[in-house]
Amino acid sequence: MTGADRGPGAALAAASALAWAVLLFGGGAVSVPALCAAGAVLPPGAALEATLTVTPLAALALAWGLMIVAMMAPLLPAPLAHLRARSFAGARTRACAGFLAGYGLVWAAAGVPLVALALTLRLAAPGDWAPALLCLAGAALWQAAPARRRALNRCHRLPPVPAFGAAAALAPPDFGIRHGLWCATTCAPLMLVTLLVPAGHLLAMALAAAWLGAERIERPFPPRWSFRPPTRLARAALARLAPFRRGRLTPSAARSTFAPARALAREVNDAR
Amino acid sequence: MTFVRRNVHELGQPWADELLWYARGVKAMKARPLADPTSWTFYGAIHGIHRGLWNFYGITQPGDPDPSQADQDTYWNQCQHGSWYFLPWHRGYVLALEANVRSEIGKLGGPVDTWALPYWNYFKTGQNGLPDEFASPDWPDGTGDNPLFVVQRWGDGPGLPIVLDLSLINLSAMGLTDFTGTANGGSPGFGGVDTGFAHGGAVHGGIETQPHDFVHGLIGGGDPNDPRLPGLMSTPPAAALDPIFWLHHANIDRLWASWVNETGVGGDPTDARWLNGPASIGERAFTLPMPDGTAWTYTPGEMRDMAALDYEYDDLTPDGAAMLVAAQAGARAGTARGGMMAMAADTKTTELLGANTGALPISGDTATRTAVRMAPEPRARSRSAFAAAGPEGGAEKVFLNLENVRGLADAAAFKVYVGLPEGARPADHPDHMAGGVALFGVSQATEAEGEHAGSGLTYVLDITPIVTRLGLDTDKLHVDIVPVRPIAKEAEVSVGRVSVYRQGE
Numbered sequence: 110m111t112g113a114d115r116g117p118g119a120a121l122a123a124a125s126a127l128a129w130a131v132l133l134f135g136g137g138a139v140s141v142p143a144l145c146a147a148g149a150v151l152p153p154g155a156a157l158e159a160t161l162t163v164t165p166l167a168a169l170a171l172a173w174g175l176m177i178v179a180m181m182a183p184l185l186p187a188p189l190a191h192l193r194a195r196s197f198a199g200a201r202t203r204a205c206a207g208f209l210a211g212y213g214l215v216w217a218a219a220g221v222p223l224v225a226l227a228l229t230l231r232l233a234a235p236g237d238w239a240p241a242l243l244c245l246a247g248a249a250l251w252q253a254a255p256a257r258r259r260a261l262n263r264c265h266r267l268p269p270v271p272a273f274g275a276a277a278a279l280a281p282p283d284f285g286i287r288h289g290l291w292c293a294t295t296c297a298p299l300m301l302v303t304l305l306v307p308a309g310h311l312l313a314m315a316l317a318a319a320w321l322g323a324e325r326i327e328r329p330f331p332p333r334w335s336f337r338p339p340t341r342l343a344r345a346a347l348a349r350l351a352p353f354r355r356g357r358l359t360p361s362a363a364r365s366t367f368a369p370a371r372a373l374a375r376e377v378n379d380a381r
Numbered sequence: 382m383t384f385v386r387r388n389v390h391e392l393g394q395p396w397a398d399e400l401l402w403y404a405r406g407v408k409a410m411k412a413r414p415l416a417d418p419t420s421w422t423f424y425g426a427i428h429g430i431h432r433g434l435w436n437f438y439g440i441t442q443p444g445d446p447d448p449s450q451a452d453q454d455t456y457w458n459q460c461q462h463g464s465w466y467f468l469p470w471h472r473g474y475v476l477a478l479e480a481n482v483r484s485e486i487g488k489l490g491g492p493v494d495t496w497a498l499p500y501w502n503y504f505k506t507g508q509n510g511l512p513d514e515f516a517s518p519d520w521p522d523g524t525g526d527n528p529l530f531v532v533q534r535w536g537d538g539p540g541l542p543i544v545l546d547l548s549l550i551n552l553s554a555m556g557l558t559d560f561t562g563t564a565n566g567g568s569p570g571f572g573g574v575d576t577g578f579a580h581g582g583a584v585h586g587g588i589e590t591q592p593h594d595f596v597h598g599l600i601g602g603g604d605p606n607d608p609r610l611p612g613l614m615s616t617p618p619a620a621a622l623d624p625i626f627w628l629h630h631a632n633i634d635r636l637w638a639s640w641v642n643e644t645g646v647g648g649d650p651t652d653a654r655w656l657n658g659p660a661s662i663g664e665r666a667f668t669l670p671m672p673d674g675t676a677w678t679y680t681p682g683e684m685r686d687m688a689a690l691d692y693e694y695d696d697l698t699p700d701g702a703a704m705l706v707a708a709q710a711g712a713r714a715g716t717a718r719g720g721m722m723a724m725a726a727d728t729k730t731t732e733l734l735g736a737n738t739g740a741l742p743i744s745g746d747t748a749t750r751t752a753v754r755m756a757p758e759p760r761a762r763s764r765s766a767f768a769a770a771g772p773e774g775g776a777e778k779v780f781l782n783l784e785n786v787r788g789l790a791d792a793a794a795f796k797v798y799v800g801l802p803e804g805a806r807p808a809d810h811p812d813h814m815a816g817g818v819a820l821f822g823v824s825q826a827t828e829a830e831g832e833h834a835g836s837g838l839t840y841v842l843d844i845t846p847i848v849t850r851l852g853l854d855t856d857k858l859h860v861d862i863v864p865v866r867p868i869a870k871e872a873e874v875s876v877g878r879v880s881v882y883r884q885g886e
Contacts (some may be wrong), residue, residue: 198732199758269784269877340663348663
């Protein structure tokens, strides 16, 4: 492949959109909370193993995987674009696949305790909002913590990419694992909240994905206790709408205003 | 009324009016406290502030109050580097400083209607020395608090007069035809890379790399006794405290005006995200404090036309030599023939040709050598592109990338040679020199919690002429990195990867 590289943004957006479509239209068969709820028909106090016989592990794994693709793919254009730019044209796909394998491995591993915890809590108190709210409070505290900020800052790290030999094969999965660890450290508590809500799982997922996506395009800042909501995306959107606010929008200006507004999401994906 | 910026070395006499009034204005601004938005230190902090370093040098005192958090958030640490906003932001920054100095000049009864900052054209024959007015601690009457003098100007060693080594700086960026570059290994463009929603700005643009970064390092240097201490000009969070900063940036600004007039086939970007500035992508707007207490907010679009800003330069030839204009006209004609060169950078193919193995630590003052192993297939593609283009090479270009350059010494600088024979002395082969790189801003880019997450900076040098001369037959291209001044081991300077890219159709 030697043509001008279009970047990974479009492919990642498509993967995410596909996962969202399956989650939206696939019903309970592919949603972790729905699968958890299936276990709740058992008598109170039933063991986790009994639940897992009702809800096969494979179904849980598939549902968890869909969640990760839907929510995390939009966060990955920067590392993948870096890998593509710094690899030989013929090795770009392999490098990206290696990264995604490492990254996916981390989230697969993180899924075991997260889904198990979600199952346990939901079985202990079916339909109860308390675990979700408690977890949300914890996620809010984590959001303000310096350790989380440190992890989030490291999500912006773009290391040198070896070009030859075993190092070229091993570096992308290694980068994927490291990136995945920082990413999971940053995102896991919010992911748990989306698993614990007794209703509106997909809405919770969408809100969490928007939050995590918005904060990923903020500039890194030094770790300290501070709760700083990500506002850059909103400010960018407002700037595009400035002509409306100034009250001097003509039809042709409206066209030229909407055109970039429509392009905004695509641009965010491609450019970051 | 049009303000004219003139050549500082051609003002007619020592301590000419422009410099005398500049010094008086600077003195008045320096008399104000850090918390005052029209003070010299506040203006320095707009570029960037490292309070610990400032306190250490006695520029501020530990007890000096900071301005309000709102003022800090609005104004401080704005400087745009590694971005296509580099030139327009700095144009506004120089204009605003000038307005503040002019206001002081007015209060002192000076030539408020005509005064403008001079520029320092270090490229003009015999003018590469720091102007005497900046090098003496004394005013013309012999009293010793000349505000244009700075102790931490260690370029050629403590106490030595600063004369820029013209073998280290060049005007190669003036030959670039695209304003906007790419961060994928190809040309970084004349004005820099469209950073979009990405942050980091790891790749410095053409004019930013040369001569901008290098002149910063050559003037500022570093404390020879402590590699952690940069001269003021060597590091972004102190550079604008040195009064010579503004004459350097007036010259960089003049080169931009010159490029637009003479060489820039594509001209300035027309993309709305460039014209409307970072506010259009949700970032802070360019905002600077004016002498009347107001905040001036501006966009790159408003900075394009110097005439509309009531400014002009007395000379737009890049190095002040008339013959160069003809050379540029030739280059422009050649470019027009090439056609492809005016294409947007993102429509070109850019691909990796080869890379070295492992990070390369740089220290001491001798050459560090590495071998860039070239891959056969992309090399063959580049060779056939060169062959198809004929002797002029057409649109096919080859770039050397120094990637993920990290370190703690902003004053570090090195010369880069390509294809030297084994055992050859680099100094004997100037025709193999790919260019010079100065690490202005590298320490901030190395901080794990900084904007670059510790990834460092990336420099791109056009090595097309060298490669076409050497041919692309070799499996290995040797690259020698030679420090301009000794680099201490403790400065931990390293190049993450040395790579070679092709860019073409």
